[in-house]
Amino acid sequence: MDTDNNLDSRGMILVIDDEDMLRDVLKEVLDMAGFFALFAGSGKEGLELFEKNRDKIKLVILDVLMPEMSGIETYNAIFALEPDMRFIFMSGFPDKDALALRELVGDYMFVRKPFSVNDIVTKIKQALS
Numbered sequence: 575m576d577t578d579n580n581l582d583s584r585g586m587i588l589v590i591d592d593e594d595m596l597r598d599v600l601k602e603v604l605d606m607a608g609f610f611a612l613f614a615g616s617g618k619e620g621l622e623l624f625e626k627n628r629d630k631i632k633l634v635i636l637d638v639l640m641p642e643m644s645g646i647e648t649y650n651a652i653f654a655l656e657p658d659m660r661f662i663f664m665s666g667f668p669d670k671d672a673l674a675l676r677e678l679v680g681d682y683m684f685v686r687k688p689f690s691v692n693d694i695v696t697k698i699k700q701a702l703s
Contacts, residue, residue: 585610586612587609587633588614589612590645591635594615596637600694612631616642617636617640617644620636634659639666649663649682662682662698
């Protein structure tokens with residue numbers, strides 16, 4: 575796989591989730607699907623990675639519920655820096671989190687945990703198109 579061509583054509587994906595196992599699974603899925611990604615274990619770490627790589631990042635995938643800095647707080651911080659950024663929220667509590675997400679300004683997609691490989695890859699392709 576030629577990551578330089580992939581990065582030029584699709585850009586980079588930033589995944590922010592506090593669950594190690596989910597980040598590991600997403601790394602495998604994104605690698606298999608040919609996407610280049612950075613991974614953060616917290617909203618704060620994700621925001622730092624975004625600030626360092628904002629010219630390359632085309633999509634942010636983030637969990638709604640995380641300790642310290644929630645997905646919504648992380649979204650708001652990134653959105654303030656880059657209002658045209660594309661986002662996919664992930665949640666294991668879709669009914670509860672869908673209500674909180676309705677308050678957000680901007681465009682985003684949502685995927686319910688657990689998700690299939692096909693579900694997340696399809697959402698990513700939709701978000702990037």
